[in-house]
Amino acid sequence: DADVTQTPRNRITKTGKRIMLECSQTKGHDRMYWYRQDPGLGLQLIYYSFDVKDINKGEISDGYSVSRQAQAKFSLSLESAIPNQTALYFCATSDNEGSNEQFFGPGTRLTVL
Amino acid sequence: AQKITQTQPGMFVQEKEAVTLDCTYDTSDQSYGLFWYKQPSSGEMIFLIYQGSYDEQNATEGRYSLNFQKARKSANLVISASQLGDSAMYFCAMRAYNTDKLIFGTGTRLQVFP
Numbered sequence: 001d002a003d004v005t006q007t008p009r010n011r012i013t014k015t016g017k018r019i020m021l022e023c024s025q026t027k028g029h030d031r032m033y034w035y036r037q038d039p040g041l042g043l044q045l046i047y048y049s050f051d052v053k054d055i056n057k058g059e060i061s062d063g064y065s066v067s068r069q070a071q072a073k074f075s076l077s078l079e080s081a082i083p084n085q086t087a088l089y090f091c092a093t094s095d096n097e098g099s100n101e102q103f104f105g106p107g108t109r110l111t112v113l
Numbered sequence: 114a115q116k117i118t119q120t121q122p123g124m125f126v127q128e129k130e131a132v133t134l135d136c137t138y139d140t141s142d143q144s145y146g147l148f149w150y151k152q153p154s155s156g157e158m159i160f161l162i163y164q165g166s167y168d169e170q171n172a173t174e175g176r177y178s179l180n181f182q183k184a185r186k187s188a189n190l191v192i193s194a195s196q197l198g199d200s201a202m203y204f205c206a207m208r209a210y211n212t213d214k215l216i217f218g219t220g221t222r223l224q225v226f227p
Contacts, residue, residue: 031213042117042204042217043158050213058214090158100146100213104158 003027004105006091012111019078021108023091032074033092033102034058034066036085043090049074050096081112115140117205117218124223126195133180134190134221136205142166144210147188149179152202152220161203164188195225 004025013019023032030051035043035058045058047066055066063085067075078085088109092102116139126132138147149161164172164179172179180189192199205218 033215040219042206042219043215044217045214048214088156092158094213096213100208100210101148101160101163102215103160104150107156107158109156 004091004093004103006089006105006108008108009106010109012113013081014113015082017081017112019081019110021076021089021091021110023074023076023105025072025091025093025103025105027093027095027103028071029093029095029103030071031094031096031100032068033094034064034074034076035090035092036060037088037090037107046076046089078110078112081110083112086110086112115142115145115207115209115216117207117216119205119218119221121221122219124221126192126223126225128197128225128227129194131191131193132195132223134192134203134205134223136188136190136218138186138188138205138207140186140207140209142209146208146210147179147181148206148208148215149177149188149190150204150206151199152204154201158204162190192223197225197227199223200225 033048034046049068065077091105094102145166147164151159162174178191202220204220206215
């Protein structure tokens, strides 16, 4: 079983709809992250959380919100989706030791019409 | 501000040859980490190799090695003996130890031909 899972894997929605993307991990890591990737670009950080009570904005948090329901779960919400939020969304986790390598989920491809 | 620059949008290499993917970075931090990730057409992000700013030896992981030149602020990825399965996007990323956030470059698309 995958260590970091994301649901759904693909989603098509309409402008103005509320969307929630979910991330779960079995790695036991405290730190979790949400990134978005636009075509032809690298990943940009949306939000990150160092533990259940710690939520921080990343580079591009406008239009997004998050919820850290438990150590293992970190959800990303688009309150009112717009077309330029069409992208590939990644969840990642890391521990706070060593290289702090981030382990990525498989990604969610979101299309906003 | 931290920044990662990958100047090669695309690279071609023949199977079994070595290839170098360039990465330069900009930071005022003394402690940082450098990463390379591979993204195949299926979309997932696969960790390849890590180099800490205080590591004196260049990192190696199998066919991957990182040519770390701290004074030049470069962290190039070298793939030896390229395989067809190496065809993918490759991203360089940097993390400052005090923030734990990853800053990514725009990537290099590598295509390996027979």
